[in-house]
Amino acid sequence: HAAEAQRTDLMTITRHVLNEQSRHPESRGDFTILLSHIVLGCKFVASAVNKAGLAKLIGLAGETNGEEQKKLDVLSNEVFVKALVSSGRTCVLVSEENEEAIFVDPALRGKYCVCFDPLDGSSNIDCGVSIGTIFGIYMIKDKDNVTLEDVLQPGTHMLAAGYCMYGSSCTLVLSTGNGVNGFTLDPSLGEFILTHPNIKIPKKGKIYSVNEGNARNWDGPTTKYVEKCKFPQDGSSPKSLRYIGSMVADVHRTLLYGGIFLYPADKKSPNGKLRVLYEVFPMSFLMEQAGGQAFTGKQRALELAPTKLHDRSPVFLGSYHDVEEIKALYASES
Ligand code: AHM
Numbered sequence: 001h002a003a004e005a006q007r008t009d010l011m012t013i014t015r016h017v018l019n020e021q022s023r024h025p026e027s028r029g030d031f032t033i034l035l036s037h038i039v040l041g042c043k044f045v046a047s048a049v050n051k052a053g054l055a056k057l058i059g060l061a062g063e064t065n066g067e068e069q070k071k072l073d074v075l076s077n078e079v080f081v082k083a084l085v086s087s088g089r090t091c092v093l094v095s096e097e098n099e100e101a102i103f104v105d106p107a108l109r110g111k112y113c114v115c116f117d118p119l120d121g122s123s124n125i126d127c128g129v130s131i132g133t134i135f136g137i138y139m140i141k142d143k144d145n146v147t148l149e150d151v152l153q154p155g156t157h158m159l160a161a162g163y164c165m166y167g168s169s170c171t172l173v174l175s176t177g178n179g180v181n182g183f184t185l186d187p188s189l190g191e192f193i194l195t196h197p198n199i200k201i202p203k204k205g206k207i208y209s210v211n212e213g214n215a216r217n218w219d220g221p222t223t224k225y226v227e228k229c230k231f232p233q234d235g236s237s238p239k240s241l242r243y244i245g246s247m248v249a250d251v252h253r254t255l256l257y258g259g260i261f262l263y264p265a266d267k268k269s270p271n272g273k274l275r276v277l278y279e280v281f282p283m284s285f286l287m288e289q290a291g292g293q294a295f296t297g298k299q300r301a302l303e304l305a306p307t308k309l310h311d312r313s314p315v316f317l318g319s320y321h322d323v324e325e326i327k328a329l330y331a332s333e334s
């Protein structure tokens with residue numbers, strides 16, 4: 001009966017968010033409208049990613065009338081910026097692709113700030129491996145007097161966060177601060193349908209995920225932790241290593257299967273690689289909402305206070321118990 005209901009009573013992402021909002025009688029549907037514009041961006045990128053390989057093969061890419069085909073990441077950024085601005089619900093945008101914050105024209109301003117990476121995992125674009133979009137959403141106090149300070153808020157102030165993974169299927173994972181839900185794009189309907197309700201990350205995992213090519217530059221606790229994953233001293237089995245090099249794909253697997261994802265600091269990159277506002281914060285928010293943890297090596301990741309738009313931070317996120325172990329190693333170091 002449940003399966004039959006699923007086929008005929010479709011829980012689209014819009015219906016889901018409207019349901020969630022009905023618990024807030026004061027809400028006027030602004031968030032639902034904002035989200036539907038984000039969803040439009042995700043559908044566009046999903047379709048562009050799917051065509052990208054083929055476009056190359058049949059000569060659609062490259063020179064056309066002397067004008068070079070836009071790179072997928074640049075194109076995706078334009079689509080998201082335009083979709084967010086035209087929603088009429090945003091006042092400031094931060095994109096990985098734009099050096100400066102984008103302040104929306106006063107006539108089109110709404111109360112939300114969106115920080116996003118339109119197409120993350122650039123090294124995987126040209127070989128057809130999973131890539132994704134990441135976003136975090138804040139509310140701005142006074143949309144008519146918005147400044148850069150309003151954008152540099154700690155992650156604990158985030159209202160909602162999510163990512164969309166362009167993989168073997170297109171999956172959008174979202175939290176509005178009340179758990180985590182996953183939606184899969186049904187290409188025949190053009191709708192995201194709830195397929196992963198109330199995602200909870202396993203308390204303990206069997207997988208670690210890190211770029212081990214950087215190992216010679218790691219600090220003591222990271223080195224010790226990864227050594228423990230491979231040569232556990234407590235009689236447990238070693239963990240498996242999985243590393244795609246697309247944060248969205250590596251975090252998605254971590255969320256569903258459990259385990260830990262690490263992008264630590266190293267001697268060459270003392271703040272790691274990943275960006276606070278649109279990579280570390282949204283993923284940390286989702287992890288906590290799913291019952292996991294996110295740690296920087298010094299503190300709870302969401303409590304970071306960024307000072308610049310494109311600040312970076314080391315991050316260790318995943319299953320509660322696994323992050324507890326790395327926290328203990330950092331604590332014993334200091
Ligand atoms: P990008 O913004 O250039 O795509 O870099 C971000 C990506 C993340 O998706 C991924 O977790 C990380 O870079 C992988 O980095 P590395 O290649 O150093 O392992």
Ligand code: MG
Pocket residue numbers: 096117119120121279
């Ligand atoms: Mg990125």
